Amino acid sequence: MRNALLESGTLPLHTEFSIAGVRCAISTNSPAILAHLSRFTPVASGGEPGFRVSVLELAVGEDQSSDMHFRGMKHFVFALLGEGNRFVLDFRRRHAAGIVSCEAARDSKFWHRIFFPIVIGTLGATFGLIPLHCACLDSGGEGLLIAGNAGAGKSTLALALLDYGFTFASDEWTYLLARDGALTLHSLGAPAKLLPDASRSFPGLCQLDLHTAMNGELSYEVDVSTWLGVPQITQSSLSRTLFLRRVSRPGCRFTPCDEEFAFSFFEQSMERLPDELLDAKMQRTEIIRKMSSTKSWILETGESPEATAGAIADFYRRERL
Amino acid sequence: MSLLLNDPLDALHRFTPTPFQSEVYLGGKLIQAESNDAALLPPGVPQSSPVSSRECFSWKLIRDPKAPGRLEPPTKVSIFGTVFAVFMGGACLIAVDREESQLVSFIGSQVDTGEYQHRILPILCELSDLGG
Numbered sequence: 001m002r003n004a005l006l007e008s009g010t011l012p013l014h015t016e017f018s019i020a021g022v023r024c025a026i027s028t029n030s031p032a033i034l035a036h037l038s039r040f041t042p043v044a045s046g047g048e049p050g051f052r053v054s055v056l057e058l059a060v061g062e063d064q065s066s067d068m069h070f071r072g073m074k075h076f077v078f079a080l081l082g083e084g085n086r087f088v089l090d091f092r093r094r095h096a097a098g099i100v101s102c103e104a105a106r107d108s109k110f111w112h113r114i115f116f117p118i119v120i121g122t123l124g125a126t127f128g129l130i131p132l133h134c135a136c137l138d139s140g141g142e143g144l145l146i147a148g149n150a151g152a153g154k155s156t157l158a159l160a161l162l163d164y165g166f167t168f169a170s171d172e173w174t175y176l177l178a179r180d181g182a183l184t185l186h187s188l189g190a191p192a193k194l195l196p197d198a199s200r201s202f203p204g205l206c207q208l209d210l211h212t213a214m215n216g217e218l219s220y221e222v223d224v225s226t227w228l229g230v231p232q233i234t235q236s237s238l239s240r241t242l243f244l245r246r247v248s249r250p251g252c253r254f255t256p257c258d259e260e261f262a263f264s265f266f267e268q269s270m271e272r273l274p275d276e277l278l279d280a281k282m283q284r285t286e287i288i289r290k291m292s293s294t295k296s297w298i299l300e301t302g303e304s305p306e307a308t309a310g311a312i313a314d315f316y317r318r319e320r321l
Numbered sequence: 322m323s324l325l326l327n328d329p330l331d332a333l334h335r336f337t338p339t340p341f342q343s344e345v346y347l348g349g350k351l352i353q354a355e356s357n358d359a360a361l362l363p364p365g366v367p368q369s370s371p372v373s374s375r376e377c378f379s380w381k382l383i384r385d386p387k388a389p390g391r392l393e394p395p396t397k398v399s400i401f402g403t404v405f406a407v408f409m410g411g412a413c414l415i416a417v418d419r420e421e422s423q424l425v426s427f428i429g430s431q432v433d434t435g436e437y438q439h440r441i442l443p444i445l446c447e448l449s450d451l452g453g
Contacts (some may be wrong), residue, residue: 001407001444002396061396067389069411073381073425076416080408086396088406088416097400257435272330276394 002061004099006054016043020120020175020186021235022050022129030057033100036111051128053119054097060084068214074276077122081114089119091277094126097299105120117173117188125273125280130176130185130287133269136169136185136236137161139316142235143185145174147265148244153305156198157244157312159224160305162248164313168192168224168232176238178287183238183294191221201305240319241296242312252311254297262292295319323342334427337383339349339421344355348451358384363442377447380424388412388429392436405448411443414442418423 012025016038018024025045028034033055066083077089079098087098096119103108121131135146144166145258146154155171162168170187171194177184196218199205204227210218224232241262242254266288273281301308328336339355345365346352354362361382393410400406407415412429424445428437 002394004396004398006398006400056398061394064393064396064408065390065409069389070333071385071388071414071427072335073383073384073427074418074423075418076331076406076425078406078408078414078416078427080411080414086398086406086408088398088400088404090400090404090418092418093404095400095404097398097404098406099396099398107345268330270330272328272331272336272350274335 003057004058006056006091006097010056010188011054014045016045016049017041018043019116020124020129020176021179021184022120022124022127022186023047024053025049026055028051028053028055030055030100030105032105033057033111034172036108039112043156045209049094050129051094051096051119051123055087056099058084058099060101060103073276079118079122081110081118082243085110087119088297089123091126092121094123094288096123109198113190117190120175120188123172124175125284128178128287129282130178130270130284132174132176132266134174134241135171135174136174136187137166138169138233138236139166141237142237142239143169144242144316145241145281147184147241152244152246154244155192155194155306156305157196157308158202159192159198159222159228159314160309161199162224162230163306164227164309166313168230169234169236176287176291178283178290183287185236185238187232189232189234191223193217193219193221195219198305218271238291238294239293240316241291243296245298245300247300247302249300250302250306252299252301252303252315254299254315257296259289259292261298263289264294266292271282334383334385334387339381341380348357348446348449349376350449350451352380352449352451353377354382356382358382358428360384361412361428361437363445378422378424378451379399380445380449381426383425384430385427386430388414388427388431389408390429391428391431392429395440407448409441415441415444415448419450422449 069080071078077093079087084101135154158171175186266294341359342355343362347365389411397408405417413422415426
């Protein structure tokens with residue numbers, strides 16, 4: 001049996017940084033992995049980390065599959081993240097530990113697009129961070145969440161809103177953090193993911209290559225900073241939520257929705273947690289209850305993303321007055 | 322026979338029912354095992370008298386028909402001496418928390434009885450720190 005020992009002696013390199021507003025302490029044997037963390041905000045060591053990561057760079061063993069595979073039971077989650085990359089996430093200790101191949105250790109995309117989104121999305125419930133399948137934009141320091149079922153057009157609408165003075169944070173995953181009584185929205189700075197039909201709104205997409213996402217979907221990956229020349233922010237404060245519904249009837253209609261609707265929408269979309277994680281489950285429900293009390297509307301639209309974005313901008317102006 | 326529910330909010334299969342249970346002595350400890358597949362329950366001497374909680378170890382073993390592939394050579398990851406994980410590809414995942422005396426495992430449907438008894442069961446015993 002091949003043995004990988006994760007302990008102080010084998011993981012001599014340490015650093016701490018802030019990701020999605022949460023302190024992470026990482027220990028590793030790999031300078032290459034530490035180098036990928038420079039885009040996160042460094043923090044002085046000494047405080048209690050929200051979660052810890054222990055990762056050993058190790059040459060790939062024989063006959064290792066390249067599957068992405070996830071399973072969970074009690075306070076553990078297993079994550080197989082491609083050839084040679086094996087992790088176990090321990091909810092009781094808020095700890096992600098495992099081994100990575102030399103190739104993954106040197107691959108910035110692995111850490112920023114796969115590892116950290118999965119780890120904070122999975123372990124987040126233990127430290128007050130909730131992954132929301134929502135787009136997030138900012139206007140004057142006020143965060144706008146756009147929720148909706150898959151295929152509702154959140155990503156295209158998010159990019160269309162950039163023409164109306166909104167600043168882009170994320171189009172797919174937004175992380176809600178409850179800390180010191182405040183709710184903040186965080187993005188990991190991931191590129192926007194647009195389905196092929198978004199090229200009707202953004203013809204320039206056709207010049208880009210289509211990528212296959214982890215869920216098998218074909219999409220264009222767009223770095224808004226380089227492609228559109230606009231900034232991408234990573235934090236905002238929760239101010240408003242829109243629940244986007246595509247309908248066949250022309251026009252855009254904004255209907256205020258009550259707290260129970262918002263609560264049910266988000267609570268029912270969350271992964272179920274076992275009783276062993278009762279504290280995390282209760283904390284998550286409390287945070288969702290709190291976020292549900294912010295202003296929210298159901299937006300029914302039968303218009304193009306561009307026209308819908310214009311209607312949101314008008315509505316936003318009137319609503320702020 | 323094994324059970325595995327398909328729940329879109331349980332993508333990790335955390336809530337697979339485990340109707341098969343047993344309590345047996347194995348290697349000097351009482352193993353309280355539960356599974357969705359009776360064939361995964363460990364062999365041993367049935368428990369008959371009370372034992373202290375320090376001598377108990379809980380095993381939860383899930384037969385996972387959706388686990389990909391066949392068994393790969395095992396890689397054991399020891400995490401600061403308290404948590405251990407063994408990866409044998411997607412076909413067999415094992416984690417043990419020695420502080421909590423808990424072991425969990427997913428075992429793919431392509432793993433046959435012989436492979437389970439000769440390649441996996443010894444690892445479960447070793448990770449549970451069972452003597453003899």
